[in-house]
Amino acid sequence: xxxxxxxxxxxxxxxxxxxxxxxxxxxxxxxxxxxxxxxxxxxxxxxxxxxxxxxxxxxxxxxxxxxxxxxxxxxxxxxxxxxxxxxxxxxxxxxxxxxxxxxxxxxxxxxxxxxxxxxxxxxxxxxxxxxxxxxxxxxxxxxxxxxxxxxxxxxxxxxxxxxxxxxxxxxxxxxxxxxxxxxxxxxxxxxxxxxxxxxxxxxxxxxxxxxxxxxxxxxxxxxxxxxxxxxxxxxxxxxxxxxxxxxxxxxxxxxxxxxxxxxxxxxxxxxxxxxxxxxxxxxxxxxxxxxxxxxxxxxxxxxxxxxxxxxxxxxxxxxxxxxxxxxxxxxxxxxxxxxxxxxxxxxxxxxxxxxxxxxxxxxxxxxxxxxxxxxxxxxxxxxxxxxxxxxxxxxxxxxxxxxxxxxxxxxxxxxxxxxxxxxxx
Ligand SMILES: [Fe+2]
Numbered sequence: 001x002x003x004x005x006x007x008x009x010x011x012x013x014x015x016x017x018x019x020x021x022x023x024x025x026x027x028x029x030x031x032x033x034x035x036x037x038x039x040x041x042x043x044x045x046x047x048x049x050x051x052x053x054x055x056x057x058x059x060x061x062x063x064x065x066x067x068x069x070x071x072x073x074x075x076x077x078x079x080x081x082x083x084x085x086x087x088x089x090x091x092x093x094x095x096x097x098x099x100x101x102x103x104x105x106x107x108x109x110x111x112x113x114x115x116x117x118x119x120x121x122x123x124x125x126x127x128x129x130x131x132x133x134x135x136x137x138x139x140x141x142x143x144x145x146x147x148x149x150x151x152x153x154x155x156x157x158x159x160x161x162x163x164x165x166x167x168x169x170x171x172x173x174x175x176x177x178x179x180x181x182x183x184x185x186x187x188x189x190x191x192x193x194x195x196x197x198x199x200x201x202x203x204x205x206x207x208x209x210x211x212x213x214x215x216x217x218x219x220x221x222x223x224x225x226x227x228x229x230x231x232x233x234x235x236x237x238x239x240x241x242x243x244x245x246x247x248x249x250x251x252x253x254x255x256x257x258x259x260x261x262x263x264x265x266x267x268x269x270x271x272x273x274x275x276x277x278x279x280x281x282x283x284x285x286x287x288x289x290x291x292x293x294x295x296x297x298x299x300x301x302x303x304x305x306x307x308x309x310x311x312x313x314x315x316x317x318x319x320x321x322x323x324x325x326x327x328x329x330x331x332x333x334x335x336x337x338x339x340x341x342x343x344x345x346x347x348x349x350x351x352x353x354x355x356x357x358x359x360x361x362x363x364x365x366x367x368x369x370x371x372x373x374x375x376x377x378x379x380x381x382x383x384x385x386x387x388x389x390x391x392x393x394x395x396x397x398x399x400x401x402x403x404x405x406x407x408x409x410x411x412x413x414x415x416x417x418x419x420x421x422x423x424x425x
Contacts, residue, residue: 137340
C-alpha cells in the first residue's frame, strides 16, 4: 500500500495520483494557490481516490466554492466504505464539517489525531486562529489551541507546517520569543509558507516592530498569488502597519488593491472582517473615511452574512451597519445574534449603535460586558485589538484619559506605548 508524504497508508491506484495529492497537501498547508487544481488532477488520474476527493472538498471549501465541496465530499463518502479506519474517519471529519456540525467535527478530529497524529489534513481542521478550536467560542480556547498543537509536536515536530501552527499558538498566548524561534525554523524549511509569514508578522506586531514588519511583508507579498487564501489578510497586516507608520496613501492603496470587497479574492469572512477593522482603526486614528466605503461594506455584509451565527463576522457586520447608518440591519444582529459567541455579539452590536450616535456612556456600559471575554469571538489578538482600542476611545470621549491609559497598559501593553488613537495623550 502506498503512503502519503506524512507516512500514512493511503488507498490510491497510482503513484502519479499520489504525487498530485502530496503536492496539493503542501500547497494547502502553506495557504498557497493551486491546491484545488492539484487535488482535481489526483482524482482525474484515479477516480476511486477517496482521500483525493475529501481533500478536494476541503480545498473547494477554503476557496469559497461550497456546492463543489459538497459534491466532492459526497463522492468521498460513497467510496469510503471499503477503506481502513483511518481513512474512513478522515472522510467522516470532513463530511461532518460540511454537514454544518463544527462541534462534532472538533471532537472527532481530537479523537482522530490521538490515534493518527500525522494525518495532517485532518489535524489542520482544529489548528490556527480560524480553525475549529479558534472559533469554538470557549473561554480558554487560546490555551486549548496551544495544548492541541503541543500534543502534535512530538509526532510532527520535524514538519514546517506543524512548526508554524505551534508557533502561532505560542504567539497567541504571549510567548513571542519562543514563537519567533520556532517560526524561524519553519520558514527556513519553507519560506513560502503563508501561515509562517503570517504569524511571523503577528510576532512582529506584538513586538511593536512596525518598520521591520512592513519591510518583511512588502517583499514577501511580491511573489504571493493574489488568489491565495491569505493574500487579503496579509494585505490587512500591511495596511495596519502603514496606518501605524502614518503612511495613509499606502494604507488606502493596499485596502483598494487587496482587502476591500472590490478587490479581494478571498473568503467573505476575511473580506468583511479585515475591511471593517482597517476602516474603523483608521477612523480611530483620526483618518477621514469616506461614508461610501461603509455603505459598500454594509451591503457586502448583508449579502454574505444575512443571518447571524458566525460571531466574529457578526461583530464586524454590526460595525459596518452602524457606521453606514443602516439601523435595521444593525438591530437585526443586536436582536437575533446566535452562534458560538452570540451572547456577546448583542452587547457589541448595541455598543456600535451607541458609538455611532455618540452616546459614549451607554456604549461604555455595553462594552464593559464583553471586554473580559473577547477571546470567545475568535480571531487573533491583533484583530481583537479593534475592541481594545474602541474601549479606550470611549473612555477618552468621556474624559477618562488616565483610565484609558491604565486600561491599555494593563490589557495590551503593546498598544499603550503609542496607541493609534486620535486625541490620546
Ligand atoms: Fe493576522
